[in-house]
Amino acid sequence: MKEKLADLFEYTCHFNKEMIAVISENISGIEEKIISLINHTLNAQQVWNSRILGEAPFEVWQVNPFETLEQINHLNFKKSIGILNDFDLDQKIAYHNSKGTEFENTVFEMLFQAINHSTYHRGQINSLLKQNGIEPLLTDYIFYKR
Template identity: 75%
Template sequence: MKEKLIDLFEYTYHYNSKIIEVISEKISEVEEKTISLINHTLSAQQVWNSRILNEKSFEVWQIYPIEKLEEINKHNLQKSILIVENSDLDEKIEYQNSRGERFENTVFEMLFQAINHSTYHRGQINSLLKQKGIQPILTDYIFYKR
């Protein structure tokens, strides 16, 4: 199970990088919403990692300079893999959401949420890119594995 999760985080990292590359190259053509969504995607993964590790986290809608996004993406990958390798995936973690509500989920559930959330927002970003006449990235997992 751990190796499959690592593979999914590498997939997430790979396509986040591709999206960041396209946005960087077409920065003058993309909407603010596109920039906001890629920042949110990266911040949300960092937030889930931080909840698991009980560390300080980013603001979930914070905007970073485009030049910092790949560094954040790489750091997220490294941190997520570290969590996978060194955690009991069935351990329950108590945390608070951004509204201060308390929840409890397993490490696996929280990690899978980070992966799934990234996939969802990359789809939104691709739709926004296409609306602007920018070629979207094929980000399906099966393309990554081919």
């Protein structure tokens, strides 16, 4: 199972990087909502990693300097892979969400949430790119694996 999650994190990192590149190449035609969503996508993975690792999380909607997004994406990937190597996927972790409510989930559930959440928001970004006349990325997992 850990190998499959590692593959999904590689897919996530790859298409986050590609999305950052498309946004960068078209920055003059990019609306604020796209910038907000790419930041949120990266921030959320950082937040889930931080919950597992007991580190300080980003704010979920903070806007980071654009030039730091690739670095954040790469660090997120490294930390997620580190979690896969160092934690039992069935281990339960107690954490507080961004509103302060306490929850408990397994490491697997938390990591899968980070992957699934990224996919969801890349789809939103693609829709906005298309609406703004920018060619969206083909980010389907199956095409990544071909």
